[in-house]
Amino acid sequence: MPASTAVVWFRRDLRVHDHPALHTAVAEYERVVPVFVLDRRLATGRYASPARTAFMLACVEELRETLRGLGGDLVVRDGEAVEELTALVQETGAEAVLWASDVGPYALSRDKAVIAALKELDVAARPQPGNFCADVSKPRTGQGRPYTVFTPFWRTHAKLERRPVHRAPSSVPALPSSVRVGKLPTLADLGLQDDVPEPVTPPGEAAARERFADFLSGAVVQYEARHNDLTGGTSVLSPHVRWGTLSVREMEQRALDHGGDGAAAFARQLVWRDFYAHVLLLHPDNTQNAFQERFQALEWSDDEAGFAAWKEGRTGFPLVDAGMRQLARTGWMHNRARMVTGSFLTKDLHLDWREGERWFAHKLLDGEPLQNNGNWQWVASTGVDPAPYFRRMFNPTTQAKKFDPDGEYIRRWVPELADVPPKRIHEPWTMSDEEQRAAGCVIGEDYPEPIVDHKAERLRAMERYRAVAPDA
């Protein structure tokens, strides 16, 4: 009687701890064949990101080492999921394929094709949980509709069933000897060149677990009070959440077990991620269109010079520039800065939120359609969790004064402003000639004048939004 065999298909869940598909396969099958299929359509398509791909490849490499340490291995294939998985199943005689289910439109169509192909071969397709705190397809309002507002979603989500958190397996069966293990392509093989010089966190599960443990034993206590501070306060775990080197279900459980207001606020913040996954699952058209239909008619500018200044962090607004430069250098940006830079793009420069979404997707190590789209539509006031558009027009100067009062964040990312006196750091254009000379920063030469008049552009944005939503 041949040994029972299961394939475990790793995608963006690059870990061995709390991995339901791996856990189930190890418990129920004699042979386990972990595989990662490099999907070139994702790596080089619309949202291609050299830095994020480099991060992913390093996580896959580490996962392979970890599985080897446990006695197993990771097969790597470079090609279409359907073809590679059906070939592997036939090569190994596997009777089942297990993976962590996902909810984005691309993942859903790919999974559908894989399920159909496996059915043809009489192989069981066994999607498992693993990518979210709870089952994001379940929540419905009292009227039986999907949620579009966060707080009631969060209340319902809190009552959803939770699966147990699994330990890493103590061992993984060796691969059948006939299986070709395969080589992971390099970034250069994919025709990509990394352009983020100082990634905000090292890749891999070990680094993720260490950072999370440090956060739980330290900064989490202050999370509620400090998460908006631009120089700290948050976990900076999002690249790991994105690639699943940490399980959000485990993060949630450990935060709740930790207790206290800070940890409770952190656990609540994780639910935003489940919320946006719920929204995109039930409204897949959001990837192209405004969720609120009336905002499809909004007119957008095609100001290429403004867009270039925004991307390069030379708008003349210190907080906007600091955020955009932090993104370019590290592949990450603080959430408050994401809101301010997003508002600046859509409501000061009047550029389409989809342009901003695409640039973030290109640069962010944590970039993913579910979260990027939901948050961009939130900032542009076109999405779910609506508030009147005039409430989400962030003033980049007052935001900086509030969340970076000493200008530490600005000085860190905009070195031209390092010696600007504290009382001028948020409005360097108000420096006298003498102050500019003393600070070594001549406005218009060393650092740009503001490229727009925020007050005037705010009024223009109000008109644009009012034109399509007179009653909002």
Ligand SMILES: Cc1cc2nc3c(=O)[nH]c(=O)nc-3n(C[C@H](O)[C@H](O)[C@H](O)COP(=O)(O)OP(=O)(O)OC[C@H]3O[C@@H](n4cnc5c(N)ncnc54)[C@H](O)[C@@H]3O)c2cc1C
């Ligand atoms: C315009 C814009 C675009 C964004 N694009 C992305 C994106 O592509 N990918 C992404 O993961 N986040 C995105 N965010 C959300 C948020 O900015 C980041 O998740 C957060 O800054 C990550 O930092 P952290 O790990 O220190 O967060 P923490 O505050 O420590 O939060 C812990 C975790 O909760 C989740 N989380 C927190 N806030 C949000 C949120 N608003 N939406 C969804 N999940 C959240 C993240 O997984 C995060 O790692 C975007 C926000 C804005 C305003």
